[in-house]
């Protein structure tokens with residue numbers, strides 16, 4: 550089903566989106582429609598951490614698409630785009646936080662949807678901001694993160710969200726609403742992302 554859209558299509562769409570938004574110039578070298586090209590290039594270019602290496606090599610390229618499908622038992626029934634429209638600002642909450650099985654699926658989805666091409670296989674960053682540190686560009690709460698990934702930076706900003714944190718890279722996050730359409734899938738990815746947090750409970754707001 551939606552998995553067919555991963556890999557090449559995802560990478561192409563994303564990089565096109567980023568390029569047209571006048572984003573990070575290094576990404577524009579990734580004209581080739583091969584998903585593995587950007588994935589492999591990402592960690593080397595930014596190089597904030599080494600975490601990306603392992604995951605970045607494997608993911609979008611080939612095999613993971615086959616592994617990813619196990620995910621997604623039916624839960625929420627809206628698409629990500631519908632949910633963002635339907636929910637009042639500040640009300641979205643991840644039903645899978647702390648659910649290890651969901652987080653495991655989330656990691657596969659993260660790789661299958663080429664997030665690692667920009668954020669690194671372990672979420673540690675690369676040419677785009679790390680998902681593991683204490684800086685959150687628009688906010689760290691579930692509601693903001695779900696909307697950012699669904700809408701992308703431009704639409705999120707159009708909806709009134711402002712950058713408050715500054716990461717090592719300032720560029721647009723591409724919209725995923727046509728790529729990750731199941732809200733459950735996105736929540737699982739976010740659940741996995743939460744497992745990367747190593748900075749204690751004090752600053753958690755999810």
Ligand code: HEC
Nearest residue numbers: 563567662663664667677678684685686687702720721722
């Ligand atoms: C084309 C590169 C690219 C891809 C692919 C990408 N992102 Fe991003 N992402 C970015 C950039 C650039 C930002 C910073 C956005 C800004 O400053 O407006 C960002 C920001 C984020 C943030 C907020 C980070 C923070 O520190 O506040 C999260 C969370 C995130 N992305 C998750 C994801 C997930 C999950 C995926 C896959 C579904 C993904 N991204 C795919 C480029 C990308």
